[in-house]
Amino acid sequence: MSSIDIETLIVGGGIAGLACAAHLKAHGRSVRLVERNDHLGGVIRTLDEGGYRIETGPNSLFLRPEDPILDYITSTGLDREIVHAGQFGKRRFILKGGKPLPLPMSVSEGILTSVLSVKGKLRVLKEAFVPPHEPNDSHDPGEETVEEFVVRRFGPEFLDWIIDPFVKGVYASDPEILSMESAFPRLVAMEDRYGSILKGALAMQFGPKPSTSPLARTIFSFRRGMGSLPGAFASLLGADAGTNAEVIGLTLTPQGFRTALLFEEETYYLHSRHVVLAGSAIHSRELLQDICPEAVGPMTEIPYAPVAVVSMGFSKKNVGHPLDGFGILVPSREKRKILGILFSSSLFPARAPEGQVLLTAFAGGMSHPKLAFAFDEDLIEIVEREVEAILGTKGKPDFLRIQRWEGAIPQYTLGHKSRIEKITQALPEGLFLAGSYLSGVSVSQTFTSGIEAARKILASPSES
Numbered sequence: 001m002s003s004i005d006i007e008t009l010i011v012g013g014g015i016a017g018l019a020c021a022a023h024l025k026a027h028g029r030s031v032r033l034v035e036r037n038d039h040l041g042g043v044i045r046t047l048d049e050g051g052y053r054i055e056t057g058p059n060s061l062f063l064r065p066e067d068p069i070l071d072y073i074t075s076t077g078l079d080r081e082i083v084h085a086g087q088f089g090k091r092r093f094i095l096k097g098g099k100p101l102p103l104p105m106s107v108s109e110g111i112l113t114s115v116l117s118v119k120g121k122l123r124v125l126k127e128a129f130v131p132p133h134e135p136n137d138s139h140d141p142g143e144e145t146v147e148e149f150v151v152r153r154f155g156p157e158f159l160d161w162i163i164d165p166f167v168k169g170v171y172a173s174d175p176e177i178l179s180m181e182s183a184f185p186r187l188v189a190m191e192d193r194y195g196s197i198l199k200g201a202l203a204m205q206f207g208p209k210p211s212t213s214p215l216a217r218t219i220f221s222f223r224r225g226m227g228s229l230p231g232a233f234a235s236l237l238g239a240d241a242g243t244n245a246e247v248i249g250l251t252l253t254p255q256g257f258r259t260a261l262l263f264e265e266e267t268y269y270l271h272s273r274h275v276v277l278a279g280s281a282i283h284s285r286e287l288l289q290d291i292c293p294e295a296v297g298p299m300t301e302i303p304y305a306p307v308a309v310v311s312m313g314f315s316k317k318n319v320g321h322p323l324d325g326f327g328i329l330v331p332s333r334e335k336r337k338i339l340g341i342l343f344s345s346s347l348f349p350a351r352a353p354e355g356q357v358l359l360t361a362f363a364g365g366m367s368h369p370k371l372a373f374a375f376d377e378d379l380i381e382i383v384e385r386e387v388e389a390i391l392g393t394k395g396k397p398d399f400l401r402i403q404r405w406e407g408a409i410p411q412y413t414l415g416h417k418s419r420i421e422k423i424t425q426a427l428p429e430g431l432f433l434a435g436s437y438l439s440g441v442s443v444s445q446t447f448t449s450g451i452e453a454a455r456k457i458l459a460s461p462s463e464s
């Protein structure tokens with residue numbers, strides 16, 4: 001086996017690739033991770049600029065007790081760096097009639113809220129008596145859009161004022177295009193098990209609770225920002241992870257794979273038994289063209305929402321809202337162009353200089369994709385105008401930074417599940433995928449996809 005340089009080559013140093021590499025290394029396997037950018041972490045990156053601590057991608061983590069990332073946070077010592085969002089993390093606003101209204105987070109708040117009308121609230125309560133879904137013929141048997149599911153179970157008001165803005169916040173998307181089963185599998189499973197989401201939520205509230213990490217179900221980041229997460233993995237991997245190197249070709253060999261790597265304008269070749277493609281579906285499908293063309297079609301059918309992240313610093317006195325929460329979500333019915341605004345400096349300490357606040361606005365998504373690519377001056381004009389109207393900001397921000405992501409969030413549209421099945425079935429032996437288009441878009445779900453790829457490699461027969 002002299003022609004094998006490394007057992008597993010991992011393409012892409014986002015959180016999926018880092019998780020995969022770290023897991024394999026922890027199990028004594030030889031790995032090499034290559035990232036084409038000059039930094040690891042993919043969209044996860046924290047920048048300190050002008051006295052502000054800015055996140056270019058995710059701002060926080062929310063984990064479930066079963067998420068494997070929990071163990072890594074502890075074992076890398078990152079748990080000592082954690083900062084919690086505290087009470088503000090639980091308070092979100094919804095824009096309605098141009099005004100930020102608190103999103104109801106409890107039964108009593110739900111009764112009192114003006115986000116929904118009395119009729120809308122009664123329709124939500126009726127959910128407990130709505131029979132479970134009967135498959136229809138309009139799409140794949142049994143597959144519903146998020147819109148269809150929510151209207152059927154909770155009514156149109158709940159869709160418009162609660163779910164639509166939530167879908168914008170998580171997927172930068174619209175409920176009419178996402179598959180309920182792929183985007184929110186837990187809710188579909190709750191309907192299957194309990195016959196109703198409300199009944200399921202009650203059963204889980206009062207049922208036995210497994211022992212759980214204190215970090216689970218809290219919103220947190222790290223003292224130096226989300227960039228600490230890939231930073232910890234970079235330290236773990238050391239020289240096994242390299243940046244500024246782009247994988248430009250992949251061919252099959254009798255022992256596994258030959259990978260062409262572009263580094264400082266020279267092409268190098270690496271032979272490995274396994275390859276993990278941990279880039280987006282857009283990037284990974286380019287590498288599959290020759291060795292696995294059957295996977296390319298379904299990968300091309302996965303749309304990505306583009307997003308522009310606009311970080312803005314204001315003097316506290318120039319903001320008309322107390323910013324006493326996580327942020328504000330913007331329903332489609334409000335006919336605004338931005339997706340939402342995070343109150344970044346309210347959430348975590350040391351995100352803005354004394355007397356200043358940091359706001360992060362998101363623009364683009366599936367409803368206004370062109371806005372994510374608009375000229376800076378046009379984007380800034382629209383974002384500033386909408387932030388002013390929503391939060392009563394006065395004047396221009398003292399600080400401004402734009403980050404654009406062409407393929408920010410993969411869209412789990414109707415047929416997503418069968419697309420992923422087709423892709424994975426088509427892969428040649430030894431080739432694995434990881435990334436946010438597989439089994440959830442959050443940082444922790446994407447991390448898990450990397451761990452899953454590593455587990456498959458660990459389970460495959462070792463020939464060394």
Ligand SMILES: Cc1cc2nc3c(=O)[nH]c(=O)nc-3n(C[C@H](O)[C@H](O)[C@H](O)COP(=O)(O)OP(=O)(O)OC[C@H]3O[C@@H](n4cnc5c(N)ncnc54)[C@H](O)[C@@H]3O)c2cc1C
Binds near residue numbers: 011283
């Ligand atoms: C603006 C934004 C805000 C978000 N907010 C949150 C949040 O608050 N909480 C949350 O949980 N999630 C959030 N998410 C989602 C989450 O951050 C992402 O889904 C996740 O980090 C994606 O990780 P990844 O490893 O799959 O991909 P990426 O981070 O895209 O990494 C893939 C890497 O592969 C590299 N690559 C691709 N092709 C090649 C090649 N041929 N050769 C070498 N390298 C290659 C790329 O350069 C890239 O660095 C957010 C996402 C965005 C964009």
